[in-house]
Amino acid sequence: MRVGLLGRKVGMTQIYEENGTAIPITVVECGPCTVLQVRTAERDGYHAIQLGFADKKRKSATQAERGHAKKVNAEPKRYVREIRQETPVDVTEGQTLTVEMFADIKRVDVIGTSKGRGFSGVLKRHGFKGLRATHGVKRMHRHPGSSGPSADPAHTRKGIKKPGQFGNTRVTSRNLKIVRVDLTNNLLLVKGAVPGPNGGYVTIQQTNKV
């Protein structure tokens, strides 16, 4: 079974190993999650478990959400995602999954929504260097410069890096090492950064990278 859970990013800090090495970590409040639905190949064409994390007020949930949660005697959830499975899994609908699942897992992928930076220029969005500050540059210091050849092909090639919406998209941080699993507080400590702001919802799953 591909282990996966939903959670909330708490924040970053550092902890020390016994030999004094400082490790940068992200604290993720991970689960407990309710299995809202089990997708099967016969009915849905693929295997997956649908998880829900963090209760939502009944009055702010739609009738559909309420009905869906009621099937497994649960409250409507704020964050609902599926964890895709290769094979059928022995998980039943309505079951509660906790961070214990990650006890013997070494590395995970963390999926989240990156911080939105709005409509950004090429320096911020693509790391361009910009133009010079002096030597005759006139009000073009943060411009992208040329966007391609001139008469031939006489148009801008597709896929050229340009200004535009930056962030607020789905981002996956791959192959993050699990540093610690805290069963009493449902915390997962992963090494390195995780997409999104503190308090943002994330999906954590066993990595498929080898």
Added chain:
Amino acid sequence: MQNRFMELVEQSSMKASPPKFEIGDTVDVHVRILEGEKERIQIFNGVVIARSGTKTREMFVVRRIVQGEGVERKFPLHSPRIADIIVKRSGKVRRAKLYYLRGLSGKAVRLKERFPGGKATAAEATAAKAERRAKRSARKADRLAARDAAKLVAATPATTE
């Protein structure tokens, strides 16, 4: 943002009772060093010129003069590699960062010694401490005596009746 969970995690890698020292103190920093298989303690002596950061990220800078050349080392306070920090002498300083010491040399680098209780000499400081202690024990004796007297007063009406 400080959060309950963050607090928990940070607490786990912080020293339960971090060594107490101030800016301007001359300290011995005991650093654990791994030489092959054997662990050894190396001592770095100098003046604390800066502290920065909070919680697990707290760092401090120690400056000393080696063969006429200024040497600074920055240590993480909560690192398990820092075995101990011993205050040898407290310096009288008026800033949180003593970066001005970098520009000084020779006798000018010395800091005036600071004794507990704002006293001028070590003898005065110990005398003041002894005095405080005597006062405290006197107060305690008074309190005990007063309590005994009160007890006595409470007990007397019963006997008179």
